[in-house]
Amino acid sequence: PKPCEVTPAIITKSYACQRRTPLKHHNSFLTEPLEILAENAEFSENEGRSIAFRRSASVLKALPRAVRAMDELKDLPCLGEHSLRVIKEILEDGTSSEVESTRQSEQFQAMKALTGVFGVGVRTADRWFREGLRSPLDLVHTGQKLSHTQQAGVQHYNDLNTPVTKKEAMVISDIVERAVKAVLPGAIIILTGGFRRGKEVGHDVDFLITHPEEGAEERLMPKIVNWLEDQGLLLYQKTTRNSYLESKDGPARPPSNMDRFERCFSIFRLEQTKVDCDEHVDASSYNSGRTDGTEERHSGSSWRAVRVDLVVSPYSQFAFATLGWTGSKLFERELRRWAGQEKGMSLSSHALYDSKQQRYLQANSEEELFAHLGLEYIPPSERNA
Ligand code: DGT
Ligand code: MG
Structure with a gap:
């Protein structure tokens, strides 16, 4: 069909939650560059600009086919002037000079490497960048004062920047299920985050846990964590009462039991078979160029670090x-x-x-x-x- 037959459904749908956005789409050649610019805007804490690029990219992900010409875009929502300029350049020249120079820039690369450390946000990374630091190794060499989280982040840098496969997520799923069932029979555990959306790989594995009996989930997290620790499965964990004040969720405060909402940021020690290790050799050569040597390589032993997020919710908020x-x-x-x-x-x-x-x-x-x-x-x- 002609483009005009494709777009009407989307024209009026300017919110991403009104549209269906599949995982695999036809416009990565446009969305990836736009997302580089979004990421770069986040690095300079320009949230408005970052969201504008992310919204543009998102509209293109919802299209049923690859964009070939600018006039196919004229009725689409969310495409700002800057995004359109980038898209036009890519359609005409194959690449965007702004995107390529961003990708190559020392600042972008350093910010990417430094924010790639678990526990390091944009503010901290930016301060380090201005002090001349460029990579996690620089943090070690200059003896930067690091939080416990950041120390774990540096120590496991390579593993945590190697994508988690679905297979690994399933193994962790089994472990979490065993842990939760052991400490609270009848509990419900679901995989959330990217894996629930069908992603093949992720940066972490996210779980949500509840129990049909309201209140039974209270103080559940410490029990899960203790069980996992006893089995030697955790390399790091930090449990927080997920208080309303900490979340950026806005004024939707439920009348009570907010304090039961707990979250655990953890790093799992995932045992690997020989086959898994070989698979990850491929995965890491894929990532070549990233800073190496920050982690004590566990040569001979066969495990790797994986970020896992656990959230416990009361049944009424599930x-x-x-x-x-x-x-x-x-x-x-x-x-x-x-x-x-x-x-x-x-x-x-x-x-x-x-x-x-x-x-x-x-x-x-x-x-x-x-x-x-x-x-x-x-x-x-x-x-x-
Ligand atoms: P990835 O990078 O493969 O792990 O991709 P996702 O989509 O799993 O991203 P992730 O793990 O950072 O977060 C999963 C979802 O959880 C995300 O779409 C929004 C939500 N989320 C993450 N952090 C918070 C938080 O601090 N508070 C609340 N309310 N939601 C959060
Ligand atoms: Mg995730």
Whole structure:
């Protein structure tokens, strides 16, 4: 079909949560460059600019075929002047000079390497960059004062920057299931994050845990962590009461039991078979060029470090938490923006507040939540905005 037959559905859908965005799409040759610019804007803490590039990229991901010419874009939402300029250059020349010079720039590469350390945010990385540091190795050589998290991040830098495969996620899934079932029979565990959306690889593995009996999940996290530690499965863990104040979720505060929402950032010690190790030799040559030598290589022994996030939610908030932890990050952001701007509601991973009715809306499933929000249900595999 001609482009004009393709676009009408999307024209009026300017929020990513109104659209279906599959994992595999036809415009990576445009979205990857736009996402480099988004990432670079994040490195300079220019959030508005970063979101603009991410929204542009996201619209292109939802298109049913590859873009060939600029006039195919004229009715699409979210494409700003700057993004259009980049797209035009790529369509005409095959690459964008701005994107390529960004990719090559010392600052971009250093920020990427430094923020690639677990526990290091943009602010810290930027300060280090201005002090002349360029890589995790520089942190070691100059004896930077590091938090415990950052020390673990530097120590396991290579492993944590090697993509986690679905197979590894499944092995970790089994372990987490065993741990949770051992300390709280009847608990429910779901894989969230990118793997729930169908991704083949991820930067971490995310789990959400609850129990049908409200309150049974209280103080569950320390028990899970102790079980895992006893088995020697954790290289690092930090458990936080996931208080409302810490999250950037906005004013959707549920009436009670906020303090039961716990989160554990961890690094698992994942045993590997010979086959897995060989697979990762391939995976790491793929990543060649990244800083090496920050990690004590476990030559001979066969394990690797994997980032795992565990979240415990009360049953009454499970649907909200499931929706909130499935992502993608842009999809989540757009859901909250839709709720606020279009519905006068406030959505978080804990609750949905309707300002007009001045009350919290309950939901037992993601489907009910989409319905409350006046949105067509989008399954996880199509939330890859
Ligand atoms: P990746 O990079 O392969 O792990 O990709 P994702 O999509 O799994 O990204 P991840 O693991 O950073 O986060 C999974 C989802 O969880 C993300 O879409 C939004 C949500 N999320 C992450 N951090 C927070 C947080 O601090 N608070 C809340 N409420 N949600 C979060
Ligand atoms: Mg993840």
